[in-house]
Amino acid sequence: MLKRTMIVVLFFSLFLGAAPKEAAAGGSSWAVIDAETGRLLEGSNENVRLPIASLTKMWTALTFLESSDMSDKIKITPQAASAEGSSIYLQQGMTIDAESLLYGLMLRSGNDAAHALAEHAGGSLDGFVDLMNEKAMLYGLKDTVFTNPSGLHDDRHLSTAYETALMLKYAMENDKFRKIASTKNYRYEGDEQIYSWRNKHRMIHSEPTVIAGKTGFTKAAGRTLATYFEKDGKKVIVVTLNDGNDWNTHKFLANKVFSSHKLATVAKEGTYEILPGVEGELKQPIRLLLKKGEKAELQNVVRIPRGKSKLSTGTWTVSFDNVPLITSEILIKQ
Structure with missing residues (x-):
């Protein structure tokens, strides 16, 4: 069972933009x-x-x-x-x-x-x-x-x-x-x-x-x-x-x-209960370079595709301060 807070959502995309800063002449x-x-x-x-x-x-x-x-x-x-x-x-x-x-x-x-x-x-x-x-x-x-x-x-x-x-x-x-x-x-x-x-x-x-x-x-x-x-x-x-x-x-x-x-293991490989009757298999561990205390601040989001297929592929995204850091595939079984 996944210990950290996990949000289950359907596939979606979000694009954010920001204005560039001006060049600083002679700066470093x-x-x-x-x-x-x-x-x-x-x-x-x-x-x-x-x-x-x-x-x-x-x-x-x-x-x-x-x-x-x-x-x-x-x-x-x-x-x-x-x-x-x-x-x-x-x-x-x-x-x-x-x-x-x-x-x-x-x-x-x-x-x-x-x-x-x-x-x-x-x-x-x-x-x-x-x-x-x-x-x-x-x-x-x-x-x-x-x-x-x-x-x-x-x-x-x-x-x-x-x-x-x-x-x-x-x-x-x-x-x-x-x-x-x-x-x-x-x-x-x-x-x-x-x-x-x-x-x-x-x-x-x-x-x-x-x-x-x-x-x-x-x-x-x-x-x-x-x-x-x-x-x-x-x-x-x-x-x-x-x-x-x-x-x-x-x-x-x-x-x-x-x-x-530290190169910390955020999620071990293995099977996780995503929802009642829905499991996700992570085939490779997820590791991140983190400072002390940052691991507890991570957010985990699993996205599962629509439909009732017994087997499908979803994604597991780990974010810090709401910024996605890494995304891995996860096999969804239901």
């Missing part, structure tokens, strides 16, 4: 989120819109992976070869596979790689930027706007520390992105070119709890950094915007959250 911010649920665990100015520099490339990579094939061969145009900013030194007219460009994009932050991938997947740079923004809307990133695939400064090209952390969360759910972003070193050998790239995110090489991440810098944005940490089953993402001491900040914030939060 940070956010730590649960990498499993996207829940904000700690933050400062986490919803203020700021430049994110090359953290943009996390979304460039995911947009490409969800719209094109990594095995595609891409010919480097003059525009891509001469892209402004950081470069992996692609040569005009050369042909290289998209997979290698993605490694150059994520490990070395190549703006030329970003340009080449964008032209290929979007038909044009503007076409790809449209795809990036459409995907941001689809994923609920309401405070994020892209004007280019590299993160070069533009007054309109902004996001927040919280939504940038969500970018990495969503991207890491893509197995291809996860493999690329967590790679320490990559070597490409073409017919005429050989490239060897070492991941710029230095904590990937030195910290065993760091799985993946991305660095960024422009004069306008300052230093930006995103890092995916895992320790003892706990998974958190840290993002800092305009932090000159970002490496130390990330280690401090990750360790702080690992110390203050």
Whole structure:
């Protein structure tokens, strides 16, 4: 029998919106989120819109992976070869596979790689930027706007520390992105070119709890950094915007959250009595990263479909402060 308060409802949907905060010129911010649920665990100015520099490339990579094939061969145009900013030194007219460009994009932050991938997947740079923004809307990133695939400064090209952390969360759910972003070193050998790239995110090489991440810098944005940490089953993402001491900040914030939060079992696997004559079977336990005392404040909602089918699939949602954190399927028997 389920011990906590449970509400049984029929399937329904609710959408809420909020106006974005204005960008704070020269400001800084940070956010730590649960990498499993996207829940904000700690933050400062986490919803203020700021430049994110090359953290943009996390979304460039995911947009490409969800719209094109990594095995595609891409010919480097003059525009891509001469892209402004950081470069992996692609040569005009050369042909290289998209997979290698993605490694150059994520490990070395190549703006030329970003340009080449964008032209290929979007038909044009503007076409790809449209795809990036459409995907941001689809994923609920309401405070994020892209004007280019590299993160070069533009007054309109902004996001927040919280939504940038969500970018990495969503991207890491893509197995291809996860493999690329967590790679320490990559070597490409073409017919005429050989490239060897070492991941710029230095904590990937030195910290065993760091799985993946991305660095960024422009004069306008300052230093930006995103890092995916895992320790003892706990998974958190840290993002800092305009932090000159970002490496130390990330280690401090990750360790702080690992110390203050426990991976708690909210609901054990097994059979629960939902209503008289109605049972629900939870096949996997539900676990959440929680501070001391938060477990007692959780709300559990089971949604069951209409009808009298003997077997059907419902959902079990756990919320905190009326904000849904995680939803699992539950087998309904009646």
